[in-house]
Amino acid sequence: MLFNIFMLIAGLSVLVWSADKFVYGASAFARNLGLPPMLIGLTIVAMGSSAPEMFVAVTASMEGMTDTAIGNVLGSNIANITLILGITALLGAISVRSQTLLREIPLMLAATAIAGYFLHDGMLTRTEGVTLMGLFFILMGYLIWHGLTSKQVDTLEDEADKEIPKGVPTHKAVFWLIAGIILLPLSADWMVQGAVGIAKAYHLSDLVIGLTIIAIGTSLPELAACVAGVLKKEHDLAIGNIVGSNLFNILAVLALPGIIAPGEVDAAASTRDFYMVMATSSALVILILLSGRARALKPWHGGVLLLTFISYQLVLFLA
Numbered sequence: 001m002l003f004n005i006f007m008l009i010a011g012l013s014v015l016v017w018s019a020d021k022f023v024y025g026a027s028a029f030a031r032n033l034g035l036p037p038m039l040i041g042l043t044i045v046a047m048g049s050s051a052p053e054m055f056v057a058v059t060a061s062m063e064g065m066t067d068t069a070i071g072n073v074l075g076s077n078i079a080n081i082t083l084i085l086g087i088t089a090l091l092g093a094i095s096v097r098s099q100t101l102l103r104e105i106p107l108m109l110a111a112t113a114i115a116g117y118f119l120h121d122g123m124l125t126r127t128e129g130v131t132l133m134g135l136f137f138i139l140m141g142y143l144i145w146h147g148l149t150s151k152q153v154d155t156l157e158d159e160a161d162k163e164i165p166k167g168v169p170t171h172k173a174v175f176w177l178i179a180g181i182i183l184l185p186l187s188a189d190w191m192v193q194g195a196v197g198i199a200k201a202y203h204l205s206d207l208v209i210g211l212t213i214i215a216i217g218t219s220l221p222e223l224a225a226c227v228a229g230v231l232k233k234e235h236d237l238a239i240g241n242i243v244g245s246n247l248f249n250i251l252a253v254l255a256l257p258g259i260i261a262p263g264e265v266d267a268a269a270s271t272r273d274f275y276m277v278m279a280t281s282s283a284l285v286i287l288i289l290l291s292g293r294a295r296a297l298k299p300w301h302g303g304v305l306l307l308t309f310i311s312y313q314l315v316l317f318l319a
Helices: 002-032 037-049 051-062 066-090 099-119 126-149 155-163 170-201 206-218 220-231 235-260 267-290 299-318
Strands: none
Touching (some): 002 170, 037 220, 051 170, 066 206, 066 220, 206 299, 220 235
């Protein structure tokens, strides 16, 4: 048991650290190539923050733990909104001014609904996995096209520009990019192996271990990014990290177990846990709309979201 705990903690620590270095190297390299900050933020940074979920999904799927991979996606999206935004909003109101975000949030809801349709029959087929991945590439194509052609000034662009490393030598950026690519799959494997050992010791299902320990662990990069964003008054970037990560998770990461290990899905994932993902995603929209012209998540909203996260975790463990 101690060895499994060590594997889990070591894997999680290296996973989070290597994801950060991967984003650092990739975004610095992209800046050196002359790509616009908005484009870097919407693609490389958003995908990089979901790199832990992606590599855990690949590792778990290849080892036949499809429910762990799916649980990680659903649990991460729930944690991103309830735990991460809950804690972040408690630090101060988070306003949404970016027109880009106001377009992405409905896209997140639509993508979640499509994933729910695919899961409702208790199966995730290879065709459905390929479809989700295809939708992801279409979405990325749209965001890249809009980022390159739009003349509209967006607050998100200024905030993204501040966060992308400047003056990093190309050889250094490439070094950290390659280091991240090497360490991410290794640390994901350590984390999955440790989590499996703990799950067996405490008789937890593959789904629950993905929804809880792994999901919370792989969401830590988003927590760090959101808290830093709010402290720097970069509110759109904070919510943008969550919306971008959830979009990437539900389309690209959920596609991976369907492509690699298609088959039956735990019934709870397609009912209880998907309903929770849809409810929390909808709650984000409702809370922003109810705030009126301010279009902001207020501290009391953060308290409600955090209480929702705690209640959901209790339901999982008591079940």
